[in-house]
Amino acid sequence: MKENQKFKACKCKPSIRNLLIVCFILFLCIAIPSQVAKADTITFDSSGNLVYVTHAGKDTTGVKYRTIGWIIKRYDMPLDAPGQQYVIIPKTSNGENIPDPLNPAYVYVYFRSSSSEITSAISRVSTEWKNQLLNYGGMVYIDSVMTVNEYGVIRGNVDSNGKLSGEVYTTYKGIAGARGWGYPPELMGYYDIKVMYPSQVKKPEPKYTITSTKQMDYKSSIFSDLHIGSYRAGEEKYNITQGIPGGETIYISGSVSKYYYETRVTWIKGYMEVPVPVTTTYIMNWKDYQGVSHSETQKVTRWYAVRKNFEYYDANSANAYGINQIELCNASIETGKYEKNIGMTAVGTSIKNYGSVASHVNSVVSNIKADAGTVILNSTNHLKPNIPNVNQESIAKAAVSGLMVKSDRITIAGKDILSDTVSLDRGSAPVYLVPEKYIVNNYGIQLDKTVVNGDYLSKCSIKHLDTQENKIISTEVGIEDIRVHTPVVCNGAIICGKMFNQDVEPVENTIILGKEFTVSGSTYGYHSELRGYGYGIYEKFIGEKMVSFPFDVKRGEIILGAGTWIDLNEGATFTVPQYVSMGDYEIDYRYFAINAKTHDVAGEEGANTSINSHMAYGKSKVRVSGRLFGFTVRDEKENVYYVGNRDENGRAREALQTLLCVDGKIQKAYELSIIAVGEYEEGDEIAVRYSYRYLEDGREEPVNVYIVNSRNAVDQGDLKRAPQEEILEINIKEELETGVAKYSWNYELGDEMYILPQDIEVSDIKQLRQEIEKSEIQLENGSLLISVEIETIKNETPFISYINENNAPMGYCNMWKTEGFRYNQNIADGVIRLLDGDAILIGIPKEKFYDYRVVGTH
Incomplete structure (x- = not known):
């Protein structure tokens, strides 16, 4: 050890x-x-x-x-x-x-x-x-x-x-x-x-928590002919009385009087968590399983943090000057006010700072203790009783009478503006002294970008010091108010590509189940006729962009439920879980101005043209669609052939047997399967269509294939065409996961097969034999190529296609290409060029001619 x-x-x-x-x-x-x-x-x-x-x-x-x-x-x-x-x-x-x-x-x-x-x-x-x-x-x-x-x-x-x-x-x-x-x-x-x-509950330390702070100025009023405007005098960008965005700059110009005093304090509110131990003596009585009585005494101390509120004032500054400063106060300004120093003549001032919260606040009684008495616990199950989980906070609270609180001290010209007298729970608050006036002028005064829209009153003060009487004088004068109107333009949209879209009739803004898409939070557009607004990009005035989907979405590894308002600043790329129902939807957007304090604010469509609005909203239409992939062919030897060497997302995967499925002799049955993503309803279907081509010596032609169950067949019922189309029931499936299902079915051929040119169709055995007898050429040693196309039928309308022939040239998904189908392949007769859907190649050797007859003309 x-x-x-x-x-x-x-x-x-x-x-x-x-x-x-x-x-x-x-x-x-x-x-x-x-x-x-x-x-x-x-x-x-x-x-x-x-x-x-x-x-x-x-x-x-x-x-x-x-x-x-x-x-x-x-x-x-x-x-x-x-x-x-x-x-x-x-x-x-x-x-x-x-x-x-x-x-x-x-x-x-x-x-x-x-x-x-x-x-x-x-x-x-x-x-x-x-x-x-x-x-x-x-x-x-x-x-x-x-x-x-x-x-x-x-x-x-x-x-x-x-x-x-x-x-x-x-x-x-x-x-x-x-x-x-x-x-x-x-x-x-x-x-x-x-x-x-030993109990691992340790004595907590006293804890101080500040719940709010507020800077406050105690100063003289101002007298002046000052004027304020946007940017620079004569170069106004906005009309500040009609509307100016938060975060922009303003100027102040004019003349003022010459003396002032100013103090600044921080009003601090909070609470102290006073640690109070409550001790309980437990006498535990029990009889063990042999009937022997036991008794044990244990003292348990539970610690509680008793919360007591306090408030006091921190002294930040105290100044008294001769011709010194002009001050503009407006809640829309970044610091709440603007000050311009002109000069100063020292006046006696002093500040006493006590520093930390603990130096301002303490409990009335130190080392507080509380006793909860003795509790007897009798067992009912032959085991020593457990110490119960009880709340004794009320006992702890009764032990704390209050807090001793004091503020910092500010003295100007021998007078306390802020006193450090100790009081119960509240320190002394600042008091006003009477000052005189002074002057200021400046550009580049920053407005607070977070203040809410509205009209903000301005207050201008001239401050000065009468050095003869050592007296502070303040004069308040009028100046323009400021109307803050922070603009928002909402122009949200969905960005989703075509490469995984297999819809037969695609529409813009189609989201594919399980695939990523992006929400575009554009802020370009027209706002209003106010000076400085109009057309523009309003990005810098936006604090939060949100989107709400009428279905669940996934961002990273987190599922966000339908109807949830999602902050796009935390990520704008999503996927739709595969269990979401396919269909057409509307997506909602809302953009909040940088000065919106909560989400519970008024909004307008497109832009917040009203000063009472801090939000703009909009909508966009989307379609949610599914996928078809993973087509395989399994032959009678249990060999499984995949479309290609890539998965449904086009990523390379381990070496697999890939189509064509090439058979040197006819197999009677194959098992085919696909995977479908998306929930389908009763009555929806999956349609599988087959087509046939005959290949020989580099020549190919579409053909009809007929199957006879017996060579001696005489009845019309013994003749049938090779499968042309199969309809798979939507509910007969293997559920891989919610919204993802595998469909499997058999493709079967008969004992005797006849291949005719596509323009020759027969309806019975007799007609078939006639076509064979009048045929001038008997085709031998060729191959039969079987192609498969699969599409889903939703609401009696073709919905998703595996090949997607009409749309693939425009950038939409052809799953054969996505999964890496090889269009040029080597067979015994050389290289052949294949088409989408080509799946099975059956060789027809001469020695099997009488089992499998190919008739026609060169």
Whole structure:
């Protein structure tokens, strides 16, 4: 086992260090019950770590007993007793040997098992037991797990999960009889050890929380002929009385009077969490499963943070000047006001700052305590009762009478504007002094971009100092107000490509299930006729863009439910889960101005032309569509052929058998399958259409294929055409996951097959034979190429196509190409050029001519 960190930190010489360790061990021995001290010392430190110290003779014999772990029991009863709970903790290292300075024949060995290891093991047995120990502490009962060390060979083991193996003893009786020990009774001290596990709830520190701060100015009023406007005088961008966006700049120009004083404070509100311990004495009574009565007393301390409100003022600044400054106050300005210094003449001022919150606020009584009395707990299940989870906050609150609070102190010309007198819960508030006037002029005054739209009153003050009387005078003068109208233009749209769109009749803005799409948050457009507005890009005035879908969407790994308003600033790329119903939808957008305080604000469509609006909204139409992919052919030999060497997203995958499925002889049946993404309804279908071409010597032609079940067939019913179309029932499927299904079906050929040019059709056996007899050329050694096209039918209308022949040239998805179909392939007769859908190639050798007849003309 690693050295105890406490010992490792010691920089003493080795002998002194060892002596300190022995002193620590002796302290542990004194602190535990006497019956344990006779054997080894075992206890828990304040952090819940199991500390084990053994005092043993040096190894002089070949056979010894050894502790290899401990059983920690919840109740003082056998392991197999009803209701008993326990864990087995391994001794995971060899410890540290320290010679006994009082007896050289003995050594101390120190071990430590971590609190986390113990509580993790207990948690696996009972979370409730773990919580009892961590929250309240409590007695546990420990038995040693022992084995025999024969000449250096350890005969038993406890693994990290507490599993026992080999020669292991968990009772005194077992280890006492294991070998012929010199004095077995000394082993009794290793069992039935009662140890208090300390509560891990620590005393909290007093906590101060500031809930609000507000800067406040106490100053003289202003007299002037000042004027304010947008940007620069004569170069106004906006008419500030009709509308100016937050965050723009204004100017102030004119003349003012010449003296002022000013103080600034921060009004601080908050609360102190006063730590109050509430102590309860619990007397626990129970009868064990053998009917023996037990009683145990335990003191439990519950800590509560009693919240008491306070408020006080921090002194930020205090200035008194001669001809010095002009100040413009308007809530739309970034700092709430503008100040222009002209010059100053010092006047006596002083500030006393107390600094931290703790220097301003403290409880009336220190070291508050509360006693909840004695509670008797009687068990009803033969087990020691649990400490109940109770809320004693009301007792804690009653113990706290209030807080002592003081503000900072500001003195100007010998007068306190802010007093530091101590009061109950509230410090003193600032008071006004009467100042005089002064002058200022400036450009580039920044408006606060976060202030809400509205009309903001302006206040202008001239400040000066009468040096003869040392008196501050303030004069307030009129100036223009400011109308803030931060513009918003909403022009949201969906950006989704064509490359995965397999719709037979595609429309713009089609979202494909399971594929990414992007929301475009454009802010370009027309706002209003106000000066400086009109057409433009309004991006810098937008604080938040949101979108709401009428269906679930996924951003990253998070599913966002239908109807959720989603912040586009956190990401504008989404996917639609595959379980969402396909169809046409409308998507809602709303853009909030950078000065919108909440989402619960008025809005207008397109642009917020009204000053009361902080939001603009809009809509766009989208279609949600599915997919078809994963077409395979399985032959009678269980070979599976895929369309190509790429998946449905066009990504390369491991080498597979790919189409064509080439057969040297006719197989009677093939199993075909596809995967469909998207939920379909009763009455929807999947249509599979087959077409046939005859290939020979580089020539090919479309053909009709007829199947006769027997060569001696005479009835019309014995003749049928090879499959032309199959309709798959939408509900007969293998559900792979919600919204994703696999459809499988058989494609079958008969015992005898006849191939005719596409312009020759027959209806019965007789007509077929006539066509064979009048045929001038018998085609041999050719091949039959079978093509497959698959599309879904939704609401009786073709919906999704595997090949998508009409739309693929315009950039839409042809799944044959996406999945990497090879259009040029080598066969026995050379290279052939294939078409989308070509799946099965059947060779018709001469020796099989009478089973498979190909008739026609060159």
